[in-house]
Structures are given as structure tokens and as C-alpha cells.
Amino acid sequence: MTVQICKGAFDPWQSIQTHQRDNLTDGQYGATATFVGTMRDFNEGDDVCAMTLEHYPGMTESQLEEIIAESKAQWPLQDALIVHRVGEMHPGEPIVLVACWSAHRAAAFDACRFLMEALKSRAPFWKKETLHDNSHRWVEKNTDGYSSH
Amino acid sequence: MTVQICKGAFDPWQSIQTHQRDNLTDGQYGATATFVGTMRDFNEGDDVCAMTLEHYPGMTESQLEEIIAESKAQWPLQDALIVHRVGEMHPGEPIVLVACWSAHRAAAFDACRFLMEALKSRAPFWKKETLHDNSHRWVEKNTDGYSSH
Amino acid sequence: MSVNVKFFASMRETLGQSELQIDIDTNQTVAGIWSRVAKDLPMPDNTVCAVNHTQATPETLVSDGDEVAFFPPVTGG
Amino acid sequence: MSVNVKFFASMRETLGQSELQIDIDTNQTVAGIWSRVAKDLPMPDNTVCAVNHTQATPETLVSDGDEVAFFPPVTGG
Numbered sequence: 371m372t373v374q375i376c377k378g379a380f381d382p383w384q385s386i387q388t389h390q391r392d393n394l395t396d397g398q399y400g401a402t403a404t405f406v407g408t409m410r411d412f413n414e415g416d417d418v419c420a421m422t423l424e425h426y427p428g429m430t431e432s433q434l435e436e437i438i439a440e441s442k443a444q445w446p447l448q449d450a451l452i453v454h455r456v457g458e459m460h461p462g463e464p465i466v467l468v469a470c471w472s473a474h475r476a477a478a479f480d481a482c483r484f485l486m487e488a489l490k491s492r493a494p495f496w497k498k499e500t501l502h503d504n505s506h507r508w509v510e511k512n513t514d515g516y517s518s519h
Numbered sequence: 520m521t522v523q524i525c526k527g528a529f530d531p532w533q534s535i536q537t538h539q540r541d542n543l544t545d546g547q548y549g550a551t552a553t554f555v556g557t558m559r560d561f562n563e564g565d566d567v568c569a570m571t572l573e574h575y576p577g578m579t580e581s582q583l584e585e586i587i588a589e590s591k592a593q594w595p596l597q598d599a600l601i602v603h604r605v606g607e608m609h610p611g612e613p614i615v616l617v618a619c620w621s622a623h624r625a626a627a628f629d630a631c632r633f634l635m636e637a638l639k640s641r642a643p644f645w646k647k648e649t650l651h652d653n654s655h656r657w658v659e660k661n662t663d664g665y666s667s668h
Numbered sequence: 669m670s671v672n673v674k675f676f677a678s679m680r681e682t683l684g685q686s687e688l689q690i691d692i693d694t695n696q697t698v699a700g701i702w703s704r705v706a707k708d709l710p711m712p713d714n715t716v717c718a719v720n721h722t723q724a725t726p727e728t729l730v731s732d733g734d735e736v737a738f739f740p741p742v743t744g745g
Numbered sequence: 746m747s748v749n750v751k752f753f754a755s756m757r758e759t760l761g762q763s764e765l766q767i768d769i770d771t772n773q774t775v776a777g778i779w780s781r782v783a784k785d786l787p788m789p790d791n792t793v794c795a796v797n798h799t800q801a802t803p804e805t806l807v808s809d810g811d812e813v814a815f816f817p818p819v820t821g822g
Contacts, residue, residue: 383532396611397560403631404553407822410622411546423821424754426814429798454821462545466822473559475635475745476664482552483628486822492800494793495821496754508755509820515625556745572744573677575737578721603744615745624822635745641723643716644744645677657678658743 371442373434374453375425382406382453382467389451394471399448403478404469405486411461413509418499423456423465426494430454437488441470444484445477452485454495487515520591522583523602524574531555531602531616538600543620548597552627553618554635560610562658567648572605572614575643579603586637590619593633594626601634603644636664669694669732673705676739679715692730699726701736714741746771746809750782753816756792769807776803778813791818 372389374380386404409421438450453467468485472478490512497509521538523529535553558570587599602616617634621627639661646658670691680686683706690704698717717724718737730736747768757763760783767781775794794801795814807813 383536387532397558400557400559402553402555402557404555405624405628406551406553407624408549408551409546410549425821426751426753426795426798426816429795429814432798474662475554475556476662476666479554479632479635479664486624486628490819490822492819493821494753494795494816494819496817497820498754508817511818512820512822513623513625515628517625574744575674575676575718575721575739578718578737581721639742639745641742642744643676643718643739643742645740646743647677657740660741661743661745 371435371438371449372451373431373438374451375427375430376453376455377457378455379459379463380453380455380467382464385451385453385467386469389449389469390471393449399471399473401472401475401478402469403472403475403482404467405482406464407466407486409459409461409463409465413499416499417502418461419502420458420460420500422458422498422500423454424496424498425454425456430494433493434489437485437492440488441481441484445470445472445481447472447477447481450481450485452489454489454493456495483515490515520584520587520598521600522580522587523600524576524579525602525604526606528608528612529602529604529616531613534600534602534616535618538598538618539620542598548620548622550621550624550627551618552621552624552631553616554631555613556615556635558608558610558612558614562648565648566651567610568651569607569609569649571607571647571649572603573645573647574603574605579643582642583638586634586641589637590630590633594621594630596621596626596630599630599634601638603638603642605644632664639664671696671701671730671733672735673701674735674737676737678740679712679738683709694732696730697726698724698728698730698736701730702726702738711738712740715739716741748773748778748807748810749812750778751812751814753814755817756789756815760786771809773807774803775801775805775807775813778807779803779815788815789817792816793818 470481
């Protein structure tokens with residue numbers, strides 16, 4: 371169960387492979403559910419050219435560890451990994467990775483989505499967008515995670 | 520929207536990166552939900568040392584394309600990828616990859632799970648396990664995809 | 669008329685064959701094809717039938733040149 | 746007694762400071778700390794408060810050496 375805060379760009383697919391190699395045993399897990407959030411070049415109808423992610427060192431990590439502990443209590447997980455970028459970033463760059471490993475798929479799917487929703491509602495991160503006219507604005511709230519039809 | 524049947528081992532994380540590089544535009548997608556099914560060395564209480572996956576060439580591909588079309592009709596997806604292994608394989612090796620790209624996370628999560636459940640209930644693949652005493656058995660049904668607590 | 673018949677997985681092993689071409693009368697159903705190829709073996713309850721790569725029922729009518737397949741419940745993924 | 750107070754994101758910009766150490770009387774609440782540091786600015790409705798990295802309410806009592814933080818709703822992920 372690992373939480374990482376990255377000050378520079380990270381490759382989520384590399385993070386998954388490295389974590390899997392170092393922490394999991396081949397043949398013991400049957401299901402890996404992952405989610406990667408990537409910076410878009412549009413939001414709320416405007417073009418966005420850069421973003422700065424602020425966090426609360428100490429509290430952010432402990433909140434992420436707490437939500438992982440909650441997921442372990444609820445589902446039979448073999449492992450979970452959360453990586454979150456902070457600092458300045460640009461469109462196309464990964465912001466967050468959540469990965470869950472379990473024997474069967476239901477637990478991996480459920481836990482991955484739970485972690486992502488819990489992270490977005492409880493972990494202290496804040497996004498500030500830079501628009502094309504070089505103006506800045508704080509993102510005020512996250513989009514709904516359950517209405518997609 | 521891509522469907523691949525692999526006769527040999529494949530690296531799901533490499534498949535995701537290659538597909539993303541060749542088919543998606545940086546900044547256009549914000550959410551990538553993926554699922555990887557990996558062969559376990561245990562099933563139904565027994566040790567399993569190898570598995571052979573049979574499929575129905577032609578029908579398997581068209582069923583997978585159909586469930587991807589159904590997911591596109593239901594959610595605002597930017598892209599989807601399904602890769603499925605066939606032939607003989609061993610514990611720790613990936614069996615299936617499902618990946619969905621969308622602007623927002625709800626669609627990516629929902630479509631990824633839909634594709635995986637539809638694949639497991641409708642795509643013509645059959646698993647035959649080899650146990651340690653070298654006996655073989657056909658897997659008769661898949662586990663439930665929604666009960667994990 | 670002529671149809672191509674395929675069996676997969678445990679069905680293929682039970683019947684001891686994977687594929688055969690048969691000549692049939694017109695207005696045959698999938699169940700009729702099964703009787704022709706499986707002799708006295710009743711179709712198992714959970715058998716999945718497909719005509720030309722699309723799931724079908726025992727009552728589905730088959731046409732000249734069709735591909736008819738029989739297989740057990742799928743277990744991929 | 747002494748507490749460490751932190752502000753993040755738009756709250757940090759609004760108040761023009763990110764961190765300060767203040768001396769307070771005993772039995773102070775989080776709301777009391779806000780009044781000391783924010784002067785006449787009422788606490789915005791959606792403000793999130795934390796004491797020692799755990800989410801708190803305006804009524805939560807603070808102790809000597811605590812770290813008290815104020816920030817807007819989180820928007821990570």
C-alpha cells in the first residue's frame with residue numbers, strides 16, 4: 371500500500387509496472403483496476419494552457435493513507451497504489467494514478483473507484499489554471515464522479 | 520476503437536501506451552480507466568499450473584466490436600481498447616486488457632466495467648486449466664463481477 | 669442445401685469433432701442441425717448456439733451456406 | 746499557549762499569508778483562531794478546517810502546539 375506525491379512529471383504505466391514488480395507475486399493476483407487522470411487543454415468551456423497543483427504536505431499523505439486503509443477494510447485487496455502530481459504541469463501530463471490489485475475483478479473495480487472518489491472529495495489538493503490570456507483561476511469544485519450518461 | 524486477439528504473451532501496459540500514442544491526442548482526454556486480468560496459480564481451491572484459452576475466430580472479434588459499439592452508444596468515450604490472449608499460458612501472465620479513454624472519469628469507469636462484464640458473459644472464449652497432477656478441466660462458469668464485499 | 673457446423677471447447681471434445689459440412693433439407697432449424705450431427709445426444713441445457721457469428725436459439729432457421737456453431741457458456745476474461 | 750496556523754490555495758491568496766505562529770488563551774476553538782488571524786473577514790461558508798492534519802469543525806477545541814489549517818474545498822485528482 372503506497373502513496374507517492376510527485377513534484378515532477380511521472381509515467382503512470384511505468385509506476386504500475388515498477389510497483390507490481392517490487393510488491394506483488396506473480397500468480398497471486400488476478401485483477402488489476404487502474405485509473406489515470408490526465409490534464410486536459412479545456413475546462414468549463416475555456417482553453418487551459420497550464421495548471422499548478424498545490425497540496426498540504428503531511429495532511430495530504432495522511433489522508434491518502436487513510437482512504438487506502440478504508441478500502442482495505444472494505445475489500446479483499448492485495449495491494450493499492452496512489453501517485454499524485456503537484457506543482458506546475460501542462461496538458462497531456464498525468465495528474466493522478468490509482469491502481470488496485472485483487473484476486474477477483476469486483477474488488478479491484480470497486481476499490482479503484484472508491485479510492486478515486488475519496489481522493490477527489492477528501493485529499494487536500496487544489497488546482498489553479500492558467501488560461502491563454504495568462505490569467506489564472508482556482509478550480510472551485512470537482513465534476514461529479516457518477517453521472518456519465 | 521480496437522480489438523486484438525494475441526496468440527502469444529502481451530504486455531498490457533505497453534499496449535496501453537502504444538495505443539494512446541497512436542490514437543489519442545494529448546490534452547483531449549482527462550480520464551483513462553483500465554482493467555487487466557492476469558492468470559492466477561489457484562482457482563476453486565486447486566493449484567493451477569497452466570491454462571489454454573480457446574476462442575471462435577471471427578465471432579470472437581465481432582462480439583468484441585459489438586460490445587465496444589454498445590459502450591460508445593451509452594457513454595461519451597474518446598476511445599476503447601480490448602486485447603485478449605488465446606492459446607497456452609502460465610500463472611502471472613496477462614489474459615485480458617480493457618482500456619477506456621474519456622474527457623471525464625465517470626464515463627471511463629462505467630464503460631470499462633461494462634466492457635469487462637459484457638466480454639465475460641458474451642465473447643466466445645473458453646478456459647481449460649491444467650492442474651499439478653497434469654489433469655485438465657474446463658472452467659465451467661465465470662465468477663460474479665459485482666459481489667466483492 | 670449445405671451448412672458448415674462448428675463445435676468449441678468441451679462440446680468439441682464431447683462430440684469428438686470440431687467442424688463438418690453437411691447437406692440438409694430447406695427450412696431446417698438450429699435444433700434440427702444438432703439432431704443431424706449429434707445423433708442421439710440431446711442438446712445440453714446450457715448450450716449456446718450461433719448462426720453466422722451471431723447468437724441464435726434452437727428455433728432459428730438456417731439458410732444455405734450458413735455457419736452454425738454450438739458451444740458451452742463462455743469463460744474468457 | 747501557541748498554535749501554528751496555515752492557509753492554502755485561494756484562502757492563502759485572500760489572506761495574503763500562508764503560515765503564522767500565534768499565542769492564544771486556553772480553550773480556544775478553531776473559529777476563535779480564525780477571528781484572531783482573519784481580522785474582520787467572516788469565515789467563508791465552504792471553508793474546510795483541519796487540526797493536526799485531521800478535518801475539524803469551527804467548534805473543535807485547539808491545544809498548545811496544534812497545527813490549524815484553513816482551505817477551500819479540495820479539487821485534486
